[in-house]
Amino acid sequence: MASDLLAVKHLKKYFPVQKNMFFGKKAFIHAVDGISFAIGPRQTIGLVGESGCGKTTLGRTLVNLEKPTAGEIYFKGKNTADFKYSEWYEYRKSVQFIFQDPYSSLNPRKTVLDIVTTSLRSSNLLYSKKKLAGRTEELLKLVGLSTQYCHHYPHEFSGGQRQRISIARALALSPELLICDEPVSALDVSIQAQVLNLLNGLKNKFNLSLIFISHDLAVVKHVSDMIFVMYRGKIVEKAPGASLFAHTGHPYSKALISAIPEPKVGKSKERIILKGDVSTPVGEMKGCCFQDRCYMAQKICKKQEPPAKQVAKEHTAFCHFA
Amino acid sequence: MKLRISPLTQRRLGRFLKIKRAFIALCILLGLFFLSLFSELIANDKPLLIHYEGKLYFFAAYNLYADKEFGGKYQTEALYRELARSERFQAGTGNFMLFPLIPYSPYTSTLDELEGTPPTAPDAKHILGTDDRGRDVFARLLYGFRISLTFALVLLLLEIVIGCIIGGLQGYMGGKFDLIMQRFIEVLSALPFLYVIILIGSVLGQSFSTLIIIMAVFNWIGLSYYIRAEFLRLKKYQFVDAAKVLGVKRFKILFSEILPNALTPIITFMPFSLISAVFTLTALDYLGFGLPAPTPSWGELIRQGMGNLSSYWLSVYPFIALFLTLLLLTFVGEGVREAMDPKEYTKME
Amino acid sequence: MSVTKKDLVKVNNLSIGFTVEEQYIQAVDSVSFSLGQGESLGLVGESGCGKSVTAMSILKLLPIPPGRIEKGSIVFNGKNILSLAPKELYGIRGKEIGVIFQEPMTSLNPVKRVGEQVAEALTIHLPEMPADKVRSRILALFKEVGLPNQEDIYGMYPHSLSGGMRQRVVIAIAIACNPKLLIADEPTTALDVTIQAQIMELIESLHKQYNMALILITHNMGLVATTCDRVIVMYAGRFAEVAAVKDLFKQPLHPYTNGLLQSIPTLDTKGGKLSSIKGTVPHPSKFLPGCRFAPRCPDRFKQCDQNTPPPLKEHKKGHWVSCWLY
Numbered sequence: 001m002a003s004d005l006l007a008v009k010h011l012k013k014y015f016p017v018q019k020n021m022f023f024g025k026k027a028f029i030h031a032v033d034g035i036s037f038a039i040g041p042r043q044t045i046g047l048v049g050e051s052g053c054g055k056t057t058l059g060r061t062l063v064n065l066e067k068p069t070a071g072e073i074y075f076k077g078k079n080t081a082d083f084k085y086s087e088w089y090e091y092r093k094s095v096q097f098i099f100q101d102p103y104s105s106l107n108p109r110k111t112v113l114d115i116v117t118t119s120l121r122s123s124n125l126l127y128s129k130k131k132l133a134g135r136t137e138e139l140l141k142l143v144g145l146s147t148q149y150c151h152h153y154p155h156e157f158s159g160g161q162r163q164r165i166s167i168a169r170a171l172a173l174s175p176e177l178l179i180c181d182e183p184v185s186a187l188d189v190s191i192q193a194q195v196l197n198l199l200n201g202l203k204n205k206f207n208l209s210l211i212f213i214s215h216d217l218a219v220v221k222h223v224s225d226m227i228f229v230m231y232r233g234k235i236v237e238k239a240p241g242a243s244l245f246a247h248t249g250h251p252y253s254k255a256l257i258s259a260i261p262e263p264k265v266g267k268s269k270e271r272i273i274l275k276g277d278v279s280t281p282v283g284e285m286k287g288c289c290f291q292d293r294c295y296m297a298q299k300i301c302k303k304q305e306p307p308a309k310q311v312a313k314e315h316t317a318f319c320h321f322a
Numbered sequence: 323m324k325l326r327i328s329p330l331t332q333r334r335l336g337r338f339l340k341i342k343r344a345f346i347a348l349c350i351l352l353g354l355f356f357l358s359l360f361s362e363l364i365a366n367d368k369p370l371l372i373h374y375e376g377k378l379y380f381f382a383a384y385n386l387y388a389d390k391e392f393g394g395k396y397q398t399e400a401l402y403r404e405l406a407r408s409e410r411f412q413a414g415t416g417n418f419m420l421f422p423l424i425p426y427s428p429y430t431s432t433l434d435e436l437e438g439t440p441p442t443a444p445d446a447k448h449i450l451g452t453d454d455r456g457r458d459v460f461a462r463l464l465y466g467f468r469i470s471l472t473f474a475l476v477l478l479l480l481e482i483v484i485g486c487i488i489g490g491l492q493g494y495m496g497g498k499f500d501l502i503m504q505r506f507i508e509v510l511s512a513l514p515f516l517y518v519i520i521l522i523g524s525v526l527g528q529s530f531s532t533l534i535i536i537m538a539v540f541n542w543i544g545l546s547y548y549i550r551a552e553f554l555r556l557k558k559y560q561f562v563d564a565a566k567v568l569g570v571k572r573f574k575i576l577f578s579e580i581l582p583n584a585l586t587p588i589i590t591f592m593p594f595s596l597i598s599a600v601f602t603l604t605a606l607d608y609l610g611f612g613l614p615a616p617t618p619s620w621g622e623l624i625r626q627g628m629g630n631l632s633s634y635w636l637s638v639y640p641f642i643a644l645f646l647t648l649l650l651l652t653f654v655g656e657g658v659r660e661a662m663d664p665k666e667y668t669k670m671e
Numbered sequence: 672m673s674v675t676k677k678d679l680v681k682v683n684n685l686s687i688g689f690t691v692e693e694q695y696i697q698a699v700d701s702v703s704f705s706l707g708q709g710e711s712l713g714l715v716g717e718s719g720c721g722k723s724v725t726a727m728s729i730l731k732l733l734p735i736p737p738g739r740i741e742k743g744s745i746v747f748n749g750k751n752i753l754s755l756a757p758k759e760l761y762g763i764r765g766k767e768i769g770v771i772f773q774e775p776m777t778s779l780n781p782v783k784r785v786g787e788q789v790a791e792a793l794t795i796h797l798p799e800m801p802a803d804k805v806r807s808r809i810l811a812l813f814k815e816v817g818l819p820n821q822e823d824i825y826g827m828y829p830h831s832l833s834g835g836m837r838q839r840v841v842i843a844i845a846i847a848c849n850p851k852l853l854i855a856d857e858p859t860t861a862l863d864v865t866i867q868a869q870i871m872e873l874i875e876s877l878h879k880q881y882n883m884a885l886i887l888i889t890h891n892m893g894l895v896a897t898t899c900d901r902v903i904v905m906y907a908g909r910f911a912e913v914a915a916v917k918d919l920f921k922q923p924l925h926p927y928t929n930g931l932l933q934s935i936p937t938l939d940t941k942g943g944k945l946s947s948i949k950g951t952v953p954h955p956s957k958f959l960p961g962c963r964f965a966p967r968c969p970d971r972f973k974q975c976d977q978n979t980p981p982p983l984k985e986h987k988k989g990h991w992v993s994c995w996l997y
């Protein structure tokens with residue numbers, strides 16, 4: 001659709017691994033394995049899944065930190081593969097990324113001012129020192145930090161404050177799409193809520209689109225319009241927030257929802273304990289990607305890739321039995 | 323803009339200042355080096371002040387005064403020591419020359435003034451004696467110190483520049499470039515250093531600049547290993563990715579994002595590199611492959627000492643000078659290392 | 672505190688500090704608690720509030736220096752831990768108290784086969800056990816913690832196991848000698864939700880089966896709610912609230928507990944603004960006099976800024992709180 005801000009078609013990202021040290025054939029980790037979706041303006045997409053399912057890789061591919069193995073990324077209807085230099089610049093400006101680890105994502109040798117204005121200083125426009133300082137103060141105010149921190153260094157801040165600095169840095173060029181890779185999972189419980197509220201507020205204020213990556217379903221549900229559940233590099237269920245919980249289609253989503261320990265007593269729900277571990281997606285897999293841990297697996301799951309099944313309005317699950 | 327030193331740097335500096343031995347050693351070294359920059363005013367055969375026929379002439383070391391000005395025949399620079407002794411100079415009333423503390427330059431041969439045959443033992447005129455050409459040993463030691471340290475510092479600078487660029491690129495780019503450079507480094511370090519020095523020295527002639535370039539070509543390797551490792555480690559940090567996403571150019575990422583974080587090994591490396599440079603220069607001079615004669619140098623003095631075993635002052639004093647310099651540098655190096663990376667010992671009961 | 676069963680652990684007025692960068696930091700300030708046999712106790716609080724230090728002090732497992740036990744006493748099973756000789760301590764560690772560490776990656780030796788590591792833990796305390804018996808015991812342990820193909824896993828190195836499997840090995844080591852107390856320091860923080868569910872299921876069942884006392888350290892309120900009998904809520908080195916799980920979640924008394932519970936997004940919360948606690952956890956070197964939560968507290972009044980909060984007071988039966996409001 002032309003109205004889509006960003007559209008992804010059959011995106012794949014494989015990482016080579018040497019199976020055997022000496023004579024092994026080249027094998028590939030299918031970190032992202034054929035993902036398609038589109039995000040419109042002001043939309044928030046939540047991406048959940050367990051460790052190693054390819055959430056970060058997907059995000060990194062979207063900001064061109066990884067070259068896709070196959071598939072296309074369309075930005076405002078234009079294929080990024082055909083981008084010219086100036087278009088890349090525009091893309092960089094519009095699509096920003098917030099990293100998971102607030103400790104290693106800020107350069108310890110730079111002051112807050114330097115960090116926040118990185119993108120401004122490396123952009124084609126020339127900014128005076130005064131303008132940079134002004135913009136920094138503006139941004140710090142926006143993310144709720146005192147402007148007196150301009151000349152402080154990252155290690156003088158707590159995790160939550162650092163994540164705010166990251167957010168300010170990402171906002172410097174007024175992006176349209178913010179990809180947040182687990183922005184709160186390294187933070188203390190009482191700080192998480194602050195950062196989530198901040199992101200929500202900014203989203204409304206600047207009409208941002210958000211791709212929100214997390215392994216915490218409750219957090220994702222809180223911020224997202226649409227939730228994508230990922231497993232082994234594939235999206236197994238796409239649903240609007242409420243519908244995912246009301247009409248859960250995929251057995252993996254069911255297990256995920258049931259496994260969340262809720263801070264409540266009394267109402268004890270049935271926990272679905274999955275067997276086995278999340279395995280690294282090495283090599284091609286025939287049939288459903290969830291077959292070896294699924295409690296509903298049948299013969300067909302080993303043979304055929306599950307089709308997309310409409311569960312409810314705008315709600316699809318990739319399972320033979322949905 | 324307010325200049326603010328990073329608190330981490332502040333802490334390191336504070337720690338360094340607390341290590342008394344290292345701090346004092348650094349002060350002494352810096353003080354001595356600073357003094358040695360004015361060696362011309364300490365040990366020289368050109369006077370500080372000349373009063374000739376009612377006119378004052380200052381700092382002959384830095385200002386060129388022709389022989390003619392003092393009633394001589396030549397346009398060339400006056401030979402002050404001879405001039406001072408000449409009748410013409412002594413005849414004028416009120417004429418005088420104020421010589422530096424040591425009235426000899428390292429090149430001044432005092433054969434005509436000496437009582438015995440050089441090398442002469444230390445006495446009131448030559449406090450550390452003279453060498454086999456009648457030159458003052460103290461003056462030569464002083465100038466030798468300056469040359470050694472200058473040599474070491476310039477070499478260090480070259481090493482850092484080459485080591486950072488090559489090591490940094492290796493670490494950052496990795497892959498083929500790293501592999502090829504690594505092989506190149508192996509070949510380079512397999513070349514016999516002394517042999518190359520002798521070869522190039524005899525073809526191009528010995529000189530300060532050739533020597534320093536040859537040594538720099540061999541010596542950056544040590545530093546480049548550290549830098550490469552640091553860059554390999556640092557490029558995995560997310561702030562590097564963050565810079566990429568923000569559109570920072572590659573070269574800028576290398577030098578303004580990563581390099582400032584890789585300074586620890588460079589700074590720790592510096593004193594030890596100076597030590598090795600001073601030592602190597604002395605050794606090369608001793609062997610006669612170092613700086614060309616008659617450059618004042620410690621190694622050359624020690625060599626003379628070997629030739630004149632009975633003249634202990636030729637070998638003992640330069641040796642003491644070398645020993646003290648290296649000792650002070652080692653103290654500084656230890657202090658720097660300790661300040662950068664303090665080790666705390668704990669135990670689990 | 673009222674504990675009906677015989678006390679296994681009794682900690683009284685314990686304070687622990689660290690010297691970091693020539694600065695003294697009080698990590699744990701005058702805490703007291705007790706734990707009965709077979710009881711499960713949750714220790715919750717944010718990063719750096721002193722949970723691990725409190726729990727590890729029961730084993731006297733603190734780096735000294737920089738650490739220092741300022742005052743207080745720890746009694747485990749009738750023995751005063753702080754005055755025990757190192758040799759006696761070794762007899763308690765691993766034998767009577769098992770520990771599961773936070774990071775399954777670093778608590779195993781990477782260059783040793785996992786079987787050997789479990790064997791080591793076993794033979795330190797039971798040196799006379801014959802070798803073949805050790806092996807069969809380990810295989811039984813592996814089975815118990817739910818590891819498949821025990822024979823194969825015995826000879827594997829830690830890096831070839833997944834995070835969940837590693838944590839199972841660590842649990843096997845912890846329960847190898849049938850300890851009376853199991854300390855689980857954030858056993859699932861590094862793991863995925865579905866794996867977390869597996870591991871918690873395992874810990875719960877072991878706890879019930881062997882009647883081990885359990886101290887579960889976590890910052891996940893949800894885990895405490897599903898696993899523990901009693902909870903201690905810690906904030907900045909002090910206990911804020913101690914209560915039975917039921918009471919705490921039904922009616923949190925301390926403003927911190929209350930704020931914390933409100934700020935966690937759950938599946939039931941609707942989108943929009945989460946209620947959050949303002950400000951950040953203060954760094955231990957910047958603790959102010961008075962209540963350490965006061966700067967962030969919505970209900971603070973004059974008293975809070977001036978005086979350290981009163982020691983834990985029993986507000987209702989079994990529900991203790993340290994706050995000037997009560």
Ligand SMILES: Nc1ncnc2c1ncn2[C@@H]1O[C@H](COP(=O)(O)OP(=O)(O)OP(=O)(O)O)[C@@H](O)[C@H]1O
Pocket residue numbers: 015016029030031049050051052053054055056057058215280281
């Ligand atoms: N640079 C890389 N080289 C090789 N393999 C990689 C690389 N980056 C990621 N992978 C692999 O790709 C898979 C997906 O990784 P990714 O980091 O995207 O997962 P994730 O969903 O973000 O997990 P987490 O929740 O732990 O952050 C993993 O199996 C990982 O080992």
Ligand SMILES: Nc1ncnc2c1ncn2[C@@H]1O[C@H](COP(=O)(O)OP(=O)(O)OP(=O)(O)O)[C@@H](O)[C@H]1O
Pocket residue numbers: 689690691696698716717718719720721722723724725734737738890955
């Ligand atoms: N070895 C140590 N050296 C110096 N300070 C320490 C050491 N161990 C702990 N501390 C300090 O003691 C305080 C409490 O630490 P502790 O590890 O108990 O926190 P925690 O509640 O377990 O946090 P987390 O949830 O991050 O594990 C912290 O402020 C920490 O800085």
Ligand SMILES: [Mg+2]
Pocket residue numbers: 055056057100181
């Ligand atoms: Mg990730």
Ligand SMILES: [Mg+2]
Pocket residue numbers: 722723724773856
């Ligand atoms: Mg801890």
